[in-house]
Amino acid sequence: MRLSLKFIAGAVMAACLGLAPASAQDYPTRSITIVAPFAAGGSVDVAARIFAEAMSRSLGQPIQIENVGGAGSILGAQRVATAAPDGYTILYNSSNLVLNLSLYAKLDYDLFKDFDPIALTATGPQVLGVTKSLPVENFTDFVEYARAHPGEMSFPSSGPGNITHIMCEMLMSEIGSSAAHIPYQGGASQYPDLISGRTHFAMASASSMIPFHQNGELRILAVTSEQPIPQLPGVPTFAELGYPNMTVGAWQGLLAPAGTPPEIIAKLEKAANDAAADPKVIEALGRHGLIPFPSTAEKYGEFLASEAKRWGPIMTSMGIQPQ
Amino acid sequence: MEFAFLDHLGLGFATAFTIGNLGYCLVGALLGTLIGILPGVGPAATIAMLLPVTFTLSPVSALIMLSGIYYGAQYGGSTTAVLLNLPGESASAVTTIDGYQMARRGRAGPALAIAALGSFAAGCFATLLIALFAPPLTRVALMFGPAEYFSLIVLGLIASVVLARGSLVKALAMIAAGVLFGMVGTDIYTGAARFTFGTTEMREGISFVAVAIGIFGISEILRNLENERDRDVSVQPIGSLMPSREDLRRSAGPVARGTVIGSLLGILPGGGALLSSFAAYALEKKISPRSSEFGHGAIEGVAAPESANNAGSQTAFIPMLTLGIPGNSVMALMMATLIMQGIVPGPAVMGNYPELFWGVIASMWIGNLMLVVLNLPLVGLWVRLLKVPYFVLFPCIMAFSAIGVYSMALSTFDVIYISVFGLIGYTLVKLDCEPAPFVLGFILGPMLEENLRRAMLVSRGDFSVFLTEPLSAALLFLAALAILIVSLPTINRKRDEVFVED
Structure with missing residues (x-):
């Protein structure tokens, strides 16, 4: 049973990958969902909405925010980790995702294997x-x-x-x-x-x-x-x-499910960085005490790894036990 | 201050009485009533969805519309609580006790009308209170630290024993069970997961709406399905739609007392508005000469909590507007709306944006008036809902409940909760255990623990803090008095009488 499921999953993946070049070029052809892993109304949620609005203008498709709150971002992150890697479901994450590595003993996803970084967005x-x-x-x-x-x-x-x-x-x-x-x-x-x-x-x-x-x-x-x-x-x-x-701050960024075609990541990365340079976005972020913090996808990947290395020992030295 | 507040209110009404703002007020109130009636879909979810729309409005119009949704939902929530035993909002959980009993006796019309009129009276009073005393009342809120909250909740839990009719032991057991269910989830002090069976979903705790819908609404459906002919709601002829002169006379006192309790508790950011409907009900039951009628469809049991929760939801604006401290998730969303518009809620709002502050306050009163005008004629329509054959009605309720609960967090887990709590609620009814004390324990238990542990942290483990803080000591003294009164033999006999009559 498990074998056949794996086989089907593999076949579906193969089919998707086969189609990827064509669909990645046209991307996006329909609306995009940004999963915000916290309740609506907080400052990270508002920042996600500011970016969604600006990015939807440059990508030419509506972007909706889906608030999947709870368990310190875990539930929302899990949803995106298991979503189809087609660029239509992405995650707006905060530094919580890195701190969670030291807080939770068991996570249903691997921050470094199940996600492809898109870009950093803002820091507070x-x-x-x-x-x-x-x-x-x-x-x-x-x-x-x-x-x-x-x-x-x-x-x-x-x-x-x-x-x-x-x-x-x-x-x-x-x-x-x-x-x-x-x-x-x-x-x-x-x-x-x-x-x-x-x-x-x-x-x-x-x-x-x-x-x-x-x-x-x-x-x-x-x-x-x-x-x-x-x-x-x-x-x-x-x-x-x-x-x-x-000298540290809380930061925010965008992640896609692992395996998203590079062309799609590039389009999202450009849209996010364009948004971070938009004076209207900068002003709106400023009202929430946030500053744009743009980066390339590659830099974001390195940043994630270095943040994880930095906070892990600090949290351990403070006696925080993973639960 | 003299009569400056009259100028302020004048400015407020001038702002709120433009065609545009009256329109937004109406839209908000209508939308709020609608979502209040749909079980599960609460004002927080609706306001979150509407957040992007508000960017295009002026800050005053945005806030007027959103507050319309907020108190409209309180009205709507009580409608389903009375008609279907389905509290859409935590604040209307108490209304189910007597409101639903009234509906079963063919008195749904007067119950709904009194809820609307009582809420309106409470809204008027709370508006005036905010206009007159908002800044000094903010200071009162700051006097409440963890020790004071703890003592207040202790008083609330002890007073709530009177919520239950029947066995005192069962009532206490229900409160304890509610407290235990409230403990599920992540411990905020250590991050430890409690009673989660290793699931990620349960780390967030159990959603209150799912519990309320399951334990009141679904269990009632199960009970009704036992025997179609027993379903007395449709069998009972629907009497007069409007309350009689006698109803109005009996409700006047409870409305007044409920309004005062609600206004005072609403100011406290830590869930005071929630406590207020329970507190108002408990007080009425204690002092009413007809306390034996409570739980069997006493109109006072609808009038008091409904006025209290409306007054409380309005005075909850005080800490948000004057301190920038949101008392609940809806207030947090309203703050976000203001911030998006470039206004940071806080002490400066009243001075820097007087037309916003007073405009919103004036719109509360207008909104409440609109709700009465809207809802009184609708009472007839809602009551006719009871004429719908049950085999059509109950699948609709089930479907709406499931959709509503799912839409809150897009979690299938919450749908499982309503089924499980439906079964638990049904079992409790069969065992003659009251669901109301359970729900109260569920709400207050976690607050009790949070504040007890915080008070201990602040005082470094010194228990005497509860008695050395004067406000806390006074509240504990009242609690001790309440225990004494409950355990006095005469009152006990009265409780037994109630039980026998049942």
């Missing part, structure tokens, strides 16, 4: 913010305070293993202190406790924290981007402060 800088009752005016104060009160402060995150958690732990180990981790569900629910001083500092996306900074409820002390953020005059980057290891 993170910022360090403190509650206003904390007696620190700038990052130097913060380091001093943290070293004088090891283990006394606490910070929220969007869940264990989330980038907001890992960055805070990295920061504490960089400055040689420690603080208690308090997980929340989702990015926004951490703010009431942070504003009222029940938790003390947090690393979060610039877009989510800037309104509280402008209103005086929180103070942003440093940003993880390479350049300072225009909306935050006078706030230094971590690199300027002497912590280059903290």
Whole structure:
């Protein structure tokens, strides 16, 4: 039974490959689905929609977003990994996909074997913010305070293993202190406790924290981007402060099922990179605290591998066990 | 502040009363009612689908339309809760208890009309409350930390024992079972998978909508199919469509109290609006001179939770608009809409975009008025739905439920859930166990755990925090009082009487 199924699958694959040159040239002839592996409304989802809109204009076919949320992107990724490699079902992924390698003991797909990279799309800088009752005016104060009160402060995150958690732990180990981790569900629910001083500092996306900074409820002390953020005059980057290891951000990109014809990948790659250069897209992304982060398919592949190498040991050293 | 709020409301009505915005309000309210009636298709899914459309509208029009969908869905959800025992929204789960009993007694018309009128009254009050007190109320929301939430939920769970009629032990067992089912999924503190049997799908936990549809709706279908002739809904003559003077008199108090409870709890971002319908029902059942009628079609049991959930869903806008903190997934989507338009929700919105802030508030009131005008004449139409032969109706309900649940996450797993919970619900009914406490435990259990553990993390394992925080201590004191009242012999006897009468 299994043999015959394999045989049929093989035959279908062969048929598809045989047809590939002709259909790859005409691609796309019908609408494309981008699977967004998270619930609608978050900033990654919105970025996926901004790219879908711009790419559909240059590809000349409608692109719909299908939100397949859940299990930290796993369910959506799985759906694309097993989809037909014809360029009509692709994945809009975030850095979660790499962090998942250290979070989940068993994944039903192989990030490096079941996907062909298309392009990176955008990156979002993170910022360090403190509650206003904390007696620190700038990052130097913060380091001093943290070293004088090891283990006394606490910070929220969007869940264990989330980038907001890992960055805070990295920061504490960089400055040689420690603080208690308090997980929340989702990015926004951490703010009431942070504003009222029940938790003390947090690393979060610039877009989510800037309104509280402008209103005086929180103070942003440093940003993880390479350049300072225009909306935050006078706030230094971590690199300027002497912590280059903290220069990281959450990133996003597009992946296709493995075996997608190279001509199709090339068309998608061009569409994505054109979108990232479109002033309207740049402006729309900017409203969500995101910066375009274009790359070739090849570079994206290398980037994925290097990110996996970088985060794996960090997560292990933080004591995060795959479940 | 003096009468500045009158100027503000004036500005708001001037913004909302343009032909275009009235149109968007109407479209939103209509669409919301429709999706509220389709089980499973909730406002969150609809708003997500409409998100691209809103880019072409002005921010005010977009938000007016989306909020129309949101409270329209609350109306629609109660319609199916009353007629078919199918709560489309978690907030209308309580309405099924007495609303469906009223429908079975041929009083579906008054139940639906009271739900609409009560919601309207609640909507008017909540609108005024937001207009007058939005900024100070935001501060109240910030006073609630994990310890306060924990104590509030404890109070809620204890008070909910009165939700059940019949055996106290069974009610407690049902709450415990609900809490356990609520534990399924990924533990947010450690990332550990609990009760997932190694499946990826169950890591997300069990979808509430699937549980509610299965345990209320599907189990009711199974029960009805046992014996076609027992299906008293179609056998009972459908009485008057409109509530009698007596109905209105009996509902006035519950509507007023429900509105206050809903308005206050709605401000809390951590699921306060959800709690409010349960809390309002529990309070009415406790203080009503006719508490024995509750569970058998008491109109107060429809009026109170319906007003509470409408008031709560409206005051839920306060933390979103003034702090940028969404209280639920619908609010998160509305925030995304605003951000797409270049407006970052937060403390600056009221000052920088007054016409947006007050326009939306004014449109809430207009939208509620539209819903009453739309829904009162529709009551007759909905009630006629009960005349549809059951062998036609039940496959339709099943199909719509399955499609609706599937469309939420495109997961076949959710369709399996409604079947499984349908069977569980049927078994529970056969064992004389109430589904309402189960659902309450399912909703509140995970919140209880989340806040208990967070309070412990914040206080570094010091349990005294629940008593040293004044607000938390007060709530726990009320909970202790509630236990005392429930265990008093006279009240116990009253419970038994209810049981015997059943």
